[in-house]
Amino acid sequence: MRRALVGVALVALLTACDEAPEGVLEAGDAYVVVGSDPDQGDDALISGVVELVGDCVGIAGMVAYWPRGTEVVSTDPLVLDVPGDGRVEVGDTLSGAGGMLGEAPSGVEVPAGCPGELVSYRSE
Numbered sequence: 001m002r003r004a005l006v007g008v009a010l011v012a013l014l015t016a017c018d019e020a021p022e023g024v025l026e027a028g029d030a031y032v033v034v035g036s037d038p039d040q041g042d043d044a045l046i047s048g049v050v051e052l053v054g055d056c057v058g059i060a061g062m063v064a065y066w067p068r069g070t071e072v073v074s075t076d077p078l079v080l081d082v083p084g085d086g087r088v089e090v091g092d093t094l095s096g097a098g099g100m101l102g103e104a105p106s107g108v109e110v111p112a113g114c115p116g117e118l119v120s121y122r123s124e
Contacts, residue, residue, distance in 0.1 A: 023108035028075030031056045031111045033104075036065045036120040046098035046121050050080075050090050055113030059094055062119040063110060065101060084123025096123045 025032040030052055048060025056063045057080065066082060073079040073087060080088045088094060098121040104110045110118060 027072045034066045034070045047095040065120045067122045
């Protein structure tokens with residue numbers, strides 16, 4: 001029994017090494033940075049086309065920090081389920097509240113392939 005538990009623990013550790021960083025969802029070849037606080041970034045209007053910014057899903061050329069609860073529905077085509085907005089695809093136009101983040105929040109590691117500025121987004 002003990003050997004079986006050790007084996008399961010090792011498999012879990014090895015599997016965890018292949019996962020995206022905390023706060024990042026894998027969406028095929030892209031990443032979705034998630035976990036923004038609903039009260040974060042009320043100072044700006046974020047509006048634009050949902051697009052790939054490097055390897056991350058962003059809005060108007062900026063890497064988006066999507067709200068908590070955002071999920072990947074499909075990877076081909078890339079479709080997200082965004083709280084307050086519903087299903088969103090690359091190419092759709094969104095408009096909501098948000099703000100520029102000088103750096104990623106504590107505990108969130110934006111993948112290296114996601115260049116540029118990070119902007120928080122939430123539906124108005």
